[in-house]
Amino acid sequence: MPLSADRKKQYRSLGHNLNPIVTIAGKGLSENVIAExxxxxxxxxxxxxxxxxxxxxxxxxxxxxxxxxxxxEIVQEIGKxxxxxxxxxxPNPKLSNIR
Numbered sequence: 001m002p003l004s005a006d007r008k009k010q011y012r013s014l015g016h017n018l019n020p021i022v023t024i025a026g027k028g029l030s031e032n033v034i035a036e037x038x039x040x041x042x043x044x045x046x047x048x049x050x051x052x053x054x055x056x057x058x059x060x061x062x063x064x065x066x067x068x069x070x071x072x073e074i075v076q077e078i079g080k081x082x083x084x085x086x087x088x089x090x091p092n093p094k095l096s097n098i099r
């Protein structure tokens with residue numbers, strides 16, 4: 001289910017103060033990176049990901065692939081940082097960035 005414009009705006013404002021939790025190097029997405037991404041999304045729901053990829057087109061492709069693999073939605077992408085969201089099945093209010 002795509003996020004509405006109002007929900008994206010709300011998540012962008014929440015994400016402004018977040019620090020990147022996952023860093024993806026130029027090698028792309030490995031099983032370990034996907035596992036860490038899924039763990040972070042399960043815990044926090046809204047996370048920032050830093051992409052250490054120099055080429056803009058390749059970076060956009062990695063973000064799309066990352067969201068597809070993690071079943072997440074892109075909220076915002078600025079430079080080498082992406083803000084992504086996936087609703088947790090059993091959210092923990094102490095860990096979640098949106099609750």
